[in-house]
Amino acid sequence: MLPNSRASVLQEPRAGTGFLYSLLESPFFLPGCFIFAMGVRAALIFFVPVEMGSDAGWFFSRALGIANGEGYSEGGYPTAYWPVGYPGFLGILFFFFGQDQFVGQVANLLMAAATFFLQLWLTRRIFHSETTARLAVLFLAIYPNNIGYTAFLLTEVYFTFLLLLGTYLYIARYGWGGIFACGVIFGLATLTKPQVIFLPALLILFRLLAHEGWTNLREHAVKGVIIYLIMAAILMPWAVRNSQVFGEVVLVSTNGGATLLTGNNPSADGGYVEDDSLVVQRNFSVPDQVESDRRATKLAIGWIKENPGRFLELIPLKIWALWSKDGEAEWGYESGYPHYQQYRLIFRSIRWANQVFYGFLLVGALLAFIPIVRNRHSLAWPWVLFGYCFMLYLTTISIVFSGQPRFHFPAMPWVIMYAAWSVGVLYKRGRAELIKP
Numbered sequence: 001m002l003p004n005s006r007a008s009v010l011q012e013p014r015a016g017t018g019f020l021y022s023l024l025e026s027p028f029f030l031p032g033c034f035i036f037a038m039g040v041r042a043a044l045i046f047f048v049p050v051e052m053g054s055d056a057g058w059f060f061s062r063a064l065g066i067a068n069g070e071g072y073s074e075g076g077y078p079t080a081y082w083p084v085g086y087p088g089f090l091g092i093l094f095f096f097f098g099q100d101q102f103v104g105q106v107a108n109l110l111m112a113a114a115t116f117f118l119q120l121w122l123t124r125r126i127f128h129s130e131t132t133a134r135l136a137v138l139f140l141a142i143y144p145n146n147i148g149y150t151a152f153l154l155t156e157v158y159f160t161f162l163l164l165l166g167t168y169l170y171i172a173r174y175g176w177g178g179i180f181a182c183g184v185i186f187g188l189a190t191l192t193k194p195q196v197i198f199l200p201a202l203l204i205l206f207r208l209l210a211h212e213g214w215t216n217l218r219e220h221a222v223k224g225v226i227i228y229l230i231m232a233a234i235l236m237p238w239a240v241r242n243s244q245v246f247g248e249v250v251l252v253s254t255n256g257g258a259t260l261l262t263g264n265n266p267s268a269d270g271g272y273v274e275d276d277s278l279v280v281q282r283n284f285s286v287p288d289q290v291e292s293d294r295r296a297t298k299l300a301i302g303w304i305k306e307n308p309g310r311f312l313e314l315i316p317l318k319i320w321a322l323w324s325k326d327g328e329a330e331w332g333y334e335s336g337y338p339h340y341q342q343y344r345l346i347f348r349s350i351r352w353a354n355q356v357f358y359g360f361l362l363v364g365a366l367l368a369f370i371p372i373v374r375n376r377h378s379l380a381w382p383w384v385l386f387g388y389c390f391m392l393y394l395t396t397i398s399i400v401f402s403g404q405p406r407f408h409f410p411a412m413p414w415v416i417m418y419a420a421w422s423v424g425v426l427y428k429r430g431r432a433e434l435i436k437p
Contacts, residue, residue, distance in 0.1 A: 024134045033134075034116055037141035041112055041150040045105045048151065050336035052101055056153045059087050060101060063153075066091025067099055077286045078245040083253045084238060085192030086155045104153045111161040112150055115413070116140060118164040123417050125172055126380045135420035136413075139361065144354035146412065148329030152336075155192055160410040162189040163196065170203045170227075171383055179223045183230025190231060191238060194252045195397050200227050202389060209382045246290045254289045257296030258282060263318065263402025264300045268310075270317025272402050278303060319395055321403030326358035327351040328405045361412070364419030371425065372418070387414025 023029060052060045059082075065073055072084050090104050097103045119140050123133040140146060149156050166185035169178045182200070189196045204224040208214060235251065242250035258279075267276035282296035304311045330351045334340050340347060365387075372384055391411050398407060408415075 021131075024131055024138075029134060030120070030137070033137055033141050034113070037116055037137075038109065038113055040141075041109055041147055044147065044151050045102070045109065048333070048337060050151055050333060051338075052153050053332070053335045056332065056336075058082070059090060059155075060104070060153050062087040063090030063094055063104070064099055067094035074286050079286055079289065080242050080246070080250055080252070080254050081286070081289055082255055083192055083194060085188060085190075086158050088191070089158060089188075090153060101153060105151055108150045108153075108157045111157050112146075115157075115161050115164055118161075118168050119413050119416070121172065122164065122168050122413075123420065126383050126386075127417065127421050128379060129421070129424060131424040132417070132421045135423055136417050139416045139420055140413065143357065143361075143412070143416070144350050145327045145329050145358065145409075148327075148333070149409070152329070152332045154332075154406075156406060156409040159189060159192050159196075160413065162186075162192065163199070163410050164413055166200075167203065167386070170200070170207075174223075176223075179226055180230060183227040184234065186227065187231040187234025190235060191252065194256075197231070199390070199393070200224070200231070202386070202393070206382050206386060248290065250290060254293045257293040257298075257300065258284065259401050261296040261300040261303075263400075264304055264311060264314070266303070268314055268402070270314055270319075270321040270403050272404055315399050318398050318401075318403035322395060322398045322405070322407055323362065323403075325355070325405045326408075327354040361415050361419040364422040365415040366418075368418040368422040368425075372421070387411070387417060390414055 051057075062072060062074065062079070062082075065071065066088060071078060072087065073079055074081070090107075093103050093107055094100075116137055120133050120137050123136040124130065127133065162185055166182050166189060169182040169185065172178075173181070186196065186200050189199075201224070204220060204227075207220050207224075208217065239249070239251050246254075261279050261282060262272050262274050262276075263270075265273060265276040265278040267273050267278075273279065278299055279296075281299055282292050284292040284296075327350075330347055333347060369388060372379060376382075376384070391408075391414065394407060394411055398404075
């Protein structure tokens with residue numbers, strides 16, 4: 001089990017005084033940071049109105065259909081092209097609170113608020129440092145791309161909230177109630193992005209590697225099995241529905257083959273490529289989506305077998321496409337905000353500032369790895385490595401499929417934690433040098 005994080009926080013030594021520490025230790029810092037974080041996100045929703053296009057428009061339309069009793073369908077045909085998790089969530093909200101995109105935006109705002117506190121609590125518990133925790137929520141509050149996503153009905157805010165909540169419940173609330181809730185949360189997350197299905201296993205492994213983990217092997221194994229049984233119970237009704245609709249087993253979605261093909265084709269450059277002649281051959285249609293997905297998988301695997309060298313060459317390009325750029329929320333404003341061209345310079349300036357900030361966070365996170373390993377006895381070990389494993393997990397998935405900047409969005413709370421720890425350590429060292437006699 002983890003040591004008492006609150007006690008560790010209170011015992012954290014001070015390296016001296018100064019403006020940064022005075023600010024972080026102020027009793028008004030956390031309320032002020034939270035108010036700013038929510039205020040700037042709410043301001044975007046109210047004062048920069050956007051229309052939902054592309055993926056957001058698709059989710060919005062499918063959610064309206066669910067709310068109207070039409071089921072998960074497109075053009076009158078049942079669909080499972082994209083996982084039902086997020087459209088289903090929106091559909092329930094629209095059914096109870098009104099069929100308006102504003103309802104989904106308010107839900108994003110509430111989940112952003114919850115993410116703020118989950119970030120704070122997880123950082124405290126894992127890094128045993130109030131300074132690191134406060135820096136982490138500060139970085140999250142001012143992170144432009146994270147702010148920008150709040151206005152769009154996309155999976156990123158919802159999915160990131162679920163992952164943080166499920167991880168926090170498993171690490172900090174290890175009783176039977178927490179285990180049950182963890183299974184439900186990760187089940188919903190898997191309905192949103194199927195690749196998350198292996199993350200609970202990683203958490204279970206970390207539990208076994210933690211202090212006294214093997215001495216309670218049976219308990220940890222039983223709780224792990226229960227998590228996966230609950231996840232299966234969440235997924236099973238959807239799989240049964242798909243089997244009845246399509247006449248064959250479809251566990252979550254029918255876009256796996258298309259996702260593989262758009263990242264592995266003659267025109268592939270590491271990112272998402274859908275205008276290649278090989279991709280066109282999947283001949284997608286909603287009524288024929290299962291067979292289309294099968295064709296796409298066959299085409300992609302065939303291309304990889306025939307071009308193993310090019311597949312290997314694409315690996316660094318996919319990694320670069322995944323991690324090099326940030327700020328893709330701007331695309332939504334470019335296509336959905338009527339006055340974008342009028343304020344284009346402002347949007348572009350924020351995009352560039354965001355890229356610099358993102359670079360600072362990513363470099364800080366990477367530089368923190370070796371010092372974290374060296375200081376593992378003062379941190380929650382091995383939980384402090386979970387974020388790095390998650391980043392590697394996302395990278396591995398992108399190597400197989402394709403790299404897109406939005407895919408690293410759910411890992412950013414962990415990147416922020418590591419960067420915050422780096423800044424806190426550097427600052428304390430600097431203060432210690434300054435106050436030496």
